[in-house]
Amino acid sequence: MLRSLSVLGLAGTVLAREITFPPVSGVQHILADDGGLVPGGDISAAMYSGLLTFANLPYVHCLAADGTEVEKYDIAIVGAPFDTGVTARPGARFGPTGIREGSRRISPEFSWSVYTGRNHFREWAKIVDCGDAPLTVLDNTIALKQLDKTHRVISGRKGNDSEYAVPRIITLGGDHTTTLPALRSTYDHWGAVSVIHFDSHLDTWDPDVLGGGLSHYAGVNHGTFLHIAHEEGLILNSSIHAGIRAPVANKKYDLKHDRACGFHIIKARDLDRLGVQGVVDRLKERTTGTRVYISVDIDVLDPAYAPATGTAEPGGFTTRELLTILDGLSGMEVIGADVVEVAPIYDNPGETTTLAAAEVVRSLLSLMVDTPVKGKL
Template sequence: MSWAKILDCGDAPLTFLDNTVALKQLEKAHKVVSGRKAKNPSKSQTPRIIAFGGDHTTTLPALRSAASRWGKVSVIHFDSHLDTWDPKVLGGGITQYIPKGDLRNDVRCGFDMIKARDIDRIGVDGVIKKIKERVQDTNVYISVDIDVLDPAFAPATGTAEVGGWTTRELLSILDGLEDLNVVGADVVEVAPIYDNPGETTVLAAAEVVHSLLTLMVQKPVTST
C-alpha cells in the first residue's frame, strides 16, 4: 500500500533494577511513538505499533498506551498460558486441562477462551469466526506469545507447552482476521538463546510479525 510507511523505532530504554519503573518507561516510550501524527491525514493519523518483547509483562504498558490513544480496545491474546489468573492462585496452561478455579479471574476480567484443542473440533475457520464474533467492529490489540506454538515449531521460549498449534495454523488464523481494526500488537517470549541452528522460533516469530503488519496495512484505522 502506497500510503503505509514502516519504521524501526529501536529499543525502549528501561531499567532491569525495578520492574515498576521499567513498566513506566515502556509505557512512556510507547506513547512517544504513538503520539506522532502520520503524514497522510486521509489514513491512520496515529501510528500503530508492533512491539517485540521478552517477558509478556511488556503488553501491559503497551495496552495502556494504546487505550490512551485509541480509546477502548478489545484484546486478542494468543498464549499457552492464562497470564490473567489471580496472583494469589496458581495458574495453568490452556493447552491442557485447567481446573475451573483457575478460570474465575478470566471470567471476572471478561475473557472468552478458545482452547488449543478446539482447533481439532471447529478448525481454523471456526476459530476465526469465534474471534470475529467476539470483537466485532471494535478497535483491537493482538498479543502473540510465541509459546502458543507447539515446542516442535517454537522451542526457543521460556515456558514451552506441549500440545500447541502449528505455525501454519497460527498464521492462517491471523491472516483470517483481515477485516479487524488492528490498532496495536506485540510478539513476545521469544528467547533466541534457546533456538536451534535453523532458528525455527525466530523465523516463526518474524512471519507472525509480517502477518500482523499485513493486517494493519490492509485496514487503515483513524483514531478519535
C-alpha cells in the same frame, strides 16, 4: 637476509593473481568493473549486512528529544527487551534482536505474497523500526514506566498519512508483561479494546495467586498483566484467548476469574474440531464491532515449531495454522499488536522460533495495512 625477503615480497606482489569480477547482478552488491562501488550506488539495503532492523525497514529515531524533527511514520516496530517478569526461563530480553535476525530474509522490495498478490510494505502505510525502548534491567517498576513513556512518545507523534494521524505500534517482546504498557497506550488513543490473546496460558491470574501476595512488585508479571489491564479498564469484556492448553492452579477459581476479566477461551485442541476457519469465525464473532489488540505469545506454537520460549507447552498450533488464522482476521480494526516471549538462547541452529516470530510480525503488519484506523491525538 632482509634484502632477500624484500625481493621475495616484491616477487609475490608481481606474481599475484589478478581478480576478475563477474558481471554485475541486480540482486548483489553493486560493483564497478574496477572492483569499486558504482558512483551513487546504494548498498545500504543489502540483505544480511549493515545495521539490523526488522525486515530491513528504515530506522527512525522515534524517541528523539523534544524539539527534534522526527521523520513521520504510520506503523512503528519497537523492541521491549524485558524479561524479569517471568515465572520460568528468562532470556526474552534478547527477543527483539532475535526477531529482527529472523526477519533478515524479508525486505520491502521482495515481499509480494503468493497468497494475495499484495505487498503490504508498498501500500499506503509508512512502516519503520524505532529500535528498542531503553529499559533498566534492575528494577521492574521503573522499567515498565520507561516502557509506558516509550509507547506514549512513539504513538504521540503525528502519522505520515494525515487522514490516520495516530501511528500504530507492533512491539517485539520481551516477556508478556510488556503488553500492559502497550494497552495503556492504545487506551489513550482508542479507548478500551478487545484483546485477541494467542497463548498457551491464561495470563489473567490474580496477582495474589501468581504473585503470592508477597508485594505489589511481585504481582505484576507475565501471568497477571491481563488481570491488571482489566482492573484498569483497558480492555473490553469481548476479549478472547486462542491456543490455551496449560494447566491451571485452581480448577474452578482460575477459569471463573478469567471470565470475570472478560475472556472466552478457544483451547488448542478445539482447532481439531473447529478447523482453522472455525477458529477464525469464533474470533471475529467474539470481537465484532470493536477495535482489537492482538497479542501473540510465541508459546501458542507447539515446541516443535517454537522451542525458544520461557514456558513451553506441548500440543500447540503449527506455524502454518497460526499464520492462516492471523491472515483470516483481515478486516478487523487492529490498533496495536505484539509478539512476545521469544528467548533466542533456547532456539536451534535453524532459528526455528525467530523465523516463525518474524513471519507472525509480517502478518500483523498486513492486518494493520489492510484496515487503517482513525484515533484521537
